[in-house]
Amino acid sequence: QIQQEAAVQNARMLVEKLNEHCFERCVPKPGSSLSKGEETCFTACMEKYMTAWNVVSRQYVSRIQKEAQSGQPNAMF
Amino acid sequence: QIQQEAAVQNARMLVEKLNEHCFERCVPKPGSSLSKGEETCFTACMEKYMTAWNVVSRQYVSRIQKEAQSGQPNAMF
Amino acid sequence: QIQQEAAVQNARMLVEKLNEHCFERCVPKPGSSLSKGEETCFTACMEKYMTAWNVVSRQYVSRIQKEAQSGQPNAMF
Amino acid sequence: AELQQFVVNESQKSRIQQSIHSLTDICFRKCITSKISSGKLDRYEEPCMQNCVDRFMDANYVVLKELEKMRS
Amino acid sequence: AELQQFVVNESQKSRIQQSIHSLTDICFRKCITSKISSGKLDRYEEPCMQNCVDRFMDANYVVLKELEKMRS
Amino acid sequence: AELQQFVVNESQKSRIQQSIHSLTDICFRKCITSKISSGKLDRYEEPCMQNCVDRFMDANYVVLKELEKMRS
Numbered sequence: 001q002i003q004q005e006a007a008v009q010n011a012r013m014l015v016e017k018l019n020e021h022c023f024e025r026c027v028p029k030p031g032s033s034l035s036k037g038e039e040t041c042f043t044a045c046m047e048k049y050m051t052a053w054n055v056v057s058r059q060y061v062s063r064i065q066k067e068a069q070s071g072q073p074n075a076m077f
Numbered sequence: 078q079i080q081q082e083a084a085v086q087n088a089r090m091l092v093e094k095l096n097e098h099c100f101e102r103c104v105p106k107p108g109s110s111l112s113k114g115e116e117t118c119f120t121a122c123m124e125k126y127m128t129a130w131n132v133v134s135r136q137y138v139s140r141i142q143k144e145a146q147s148g149q150p151n152a153m154f
Numbered sequence: 155q156i157q158q159e160a161a162v163q164n165a166r167m168l169v170e171k172l173n174e175h176c177f178e179r180c181v182p183k184p185g186s187s188l189s190k191g192e193e194t195c196f197t198a199c200m201e202k203y204m205t206a207w208n209v210v211s212r213q214y215v216s217r218i219q220k221e222a223q224s225g226q227p228n229a230m231f
Numbered sequence: 232a233e234l235q236q237f238v239v240n241e242s243q244k245s246r247i248q249q250s251i252h253s254l255t256d257i258c259f260r261k262c263i264t265s266k267i268s269s270g271k272l273d274r275y276e277e278p279c280m281q282n283c284v285d286r287f288m289d290a291n292y293v294v295l296k297e298l299e300k301m302r303s
Numbered sequence: 304a305e306l307q308q309f310v311v312n313e314s315q316k317s318r319i320q321q322s323i324h325s326l327t328d329i330c331f332r333k334c335i336t337s338k339i340s341s342g343k344l345d346r347y348e349e350p351c352m353q354n355c356v357d358r359f360m361d362a363n364y365v366v367l368k369e370l371e372k373m374r375s
Numbered sequence: 376a377e378l379q380q381f382v383v384n385e386s387q388k389s390r391i392q393q394s395i396h397s398l399t400d401i402c403f404r405k406c407i408t409s410k411i412s413s414g415k416l417d418r419y420e421e422p423c424m425q426n427c428v429d430r431f432m433d434a435n436y437v438v439l440k441e442l443e444k445m446r447s
Contacts, residue, residue, distance in 0.1 A: 002385060003385070006385065006388070006389060006392075009389075010392050013392075013396050014396065015291075015294060015298075016253075017396060017399065017400055018294065019287070019290060019291055019294065020253075020257065021400075021403060021404075022290065023257065023286075023287055023290050024257070025411060026290075026411065027286055027287075027290065028261075029261075029279075030258075030261065030262075030279060030282040030283040030285070030286040030287075031282060031286070032282060033286075033289075034286055034289045034290065034293075038286075038290075039293060041411050042290050042293055042294075043293060043297060043414070044411050044412065044413055044414040045411045045414075046293070046294055046297060046414075047414025047415075048407060048411060048413075048414050048415070048416060048420075049399070049403060051414070051415070051416050052399055052402070052403050052406075052407070052416065052420075052424055053395065053396075053399045055416070055421060055424045055425060055428075056395055056398050056399045056402060056424060056428055057395050059424075059425050059428040059429065060391075060394065060395055060398060060428055060432075061391070063428065063429065063432050064391070079241060080241070083241065083244070083245060083248075086245075087248050090248075090252050091252065092363075092366060092370075094252060094255065094256055095366065096359070096362060096363055096366065097325075097329065098256075098259060098260075099362065100329065100358075100359055100362050101329070102267060103267065103362075104358050104359075104362065105333075106333075106351075107330075107333065107334075107351060107354040107355040107357075107358040107359075108354060108358070109354060110358075110361075111358055111361045111362065111365075115358075115362075116365060118267055119362050119365055119366075120270070120365060120369060121267050121268065121269055121270040122267045122270075123270070123365070123366055123369060124270025124271075124369075125263060125267060125269075125270050125271070125272060125276075126255070126259060128270070128271070128272050129255055129258070129259050129262075129263070129272065129276075129280055130251065130252075130255045132272070132277060132280045132281060132284075133251055133254045133255045133258060133280060133284055134251050136280075136281050136284040136285065137247075137250065137251055137254060137284050137288075138247070140284065140285065140288050141247075144288075156313060157313070160313065160316070160317060160320075163317075164320050167320075167324050168324065169435075169438055169442075170397075171324060171327065171328055172438065173431070173434060173435055173438060174397075174401065175328075175331060175332075176434065177401065177430075177431055177434050178401070179339060180339065180434075181430050181431075181434065182405075183405075183423075184402075184405065184406075184423060184426040184427040184429075184430040184431075185426060185430070186426060187430075187433075188430055188433045188434065188437075192430075192434075193437060195339050196434050196437050196438075197342070197437060197441060198339050198340065198341055198342040199339045199342075200342075200437070200438055200441060201342025201343075201441075202335060202339060202341075202342050202343070202344060202348075203327070203331060205342070205343070205344050206327055206330070206331050206334075206335070206344065206348075206352055207323070207324075207327045209344070209349060209352045209353060209356075210323055210326050210327045210330060210352060210356055211323050213352075213353050213356040213357065214319075214322065214323055214326060214356055214360075215319070217356065217357065217360050218319075
């Protein structure tokens with residue numbers, strides 16, 4: 001149950017960050033409704049952010065594995 | 078007691094954010110004392126931020142109530 | 155043990171913030187390796203950030219001590 | 232069960248408070264851009280803050296719809 | 304009672320640490336604006352960092368005074 | 376001991392998750408700077424994201440080396 005809790009927490013964090021970035025980028029001046037252009041931008045931005053998150057995950061995990069194998073001092077961050 | 082704790086936490090968060098925004102805006106170059114103009118700006122900014130917080134609270138709560146009634150999927154954020 | 159935990163937490167926070175600021179400043183466009191110039195900038199920035207942290211600590215602690223003595227209302231932040 | 236309900240309610244309330252702080256932060260940055268000379272929100276700033284909350288929720292809704300599409 | 308005092312002290316210390324991190328973040332951004340070429344704080348940067356802490360505390364004090372006025 | 380191991384593993388995993396979120400945040404800001412017109416990462420953005428992660432880790436390593444030097 002703790003693990004499920006952690007997965008939900010993780011997904012929530014991703015959506016939160018994604019919203020912040022994409023709202024910032026795609027809705028510079030919030031009007032009385034979301035324009036078609038803003039929505040298109042938002043959907044693209046969302047996909048881009050999730051892809052970016054995947055790229056970072058892969059790169060980061062493979063890097064810390066490589067470091068663990070070569071016995072380098074563990075990164076604090 | 079938990080509820081009181083939460084209220085204090087909430088007020089502290091508001092003051093913290095307000096300070097960050099208004100210091101950023103009103104004191105671009107910190108000198109050897111707070112100038113009259115900086116203080117005036119800060120007081121106005123503080124009032125504006127608290128009003129903005131109230132507007133957001135009202136708008137946000139009425140929106141999630143509307144969504145709850147219409148049975149829309151719950152927002153994660 | 156709690157105190158040691160707190161000290162580690164504190165050091166980790168410092169390194170995290172320092173990394174964020176200095177990476178932001180010294181590596182504007184990440185290339186296929188860290189250039190000599192980027193590394194020099196990073197080392198200087200790191201030292202600067204830690205010195206700044208020390209200056210802030212001293213100034214902040216002496217200020218809250220002064221306020222405690224003069225019986226001013228306690229700062230929330 | 233009552234205690235559990237209490238914990239659920241409190242953590243939901245705390246999540247709502249958190250969202251309000253975060254939205255105020257985001258929308259203040261977006262809507263209050265000119266020199267601060269009065270403590271009131273002016274006739275441009277107030278509707279901007281309201282629209283900002285609503286558009287943020289709309290955008291959030293777009294994300295949820297897309298996530299659902301992906302899952303199915 | 305001793306344990307309680309310990310918890311209070313520790314959480315106070317942790318709040319102070321938190322403030323120091325946050326102030327360093329804010330003031331570094333405000334005061335260290337030119338190209339970084341040395342690890343020392345230069346003759347403009349050091350007093351700027353000190354003033355930044357003090358002015359932030361002054362501003363915080365303004366907020367507390369105003370909040371008190373409102374309550375009464 | 377098993378429970379302890381579980382807690383250690385979980386908190387390590389959570390720290391890794393945290394780092395991934397933080398790196399995505401930092402590198403998205405650095406690498407995705409032009410107008411967003413497609414959901415794919417373009418041929419400049421993808422290597423930029425990868426390099427950004429690696430350079431951040433390199434920089435982190437510089438910090439650790441320096442901290443060690445200071446201690447000794």
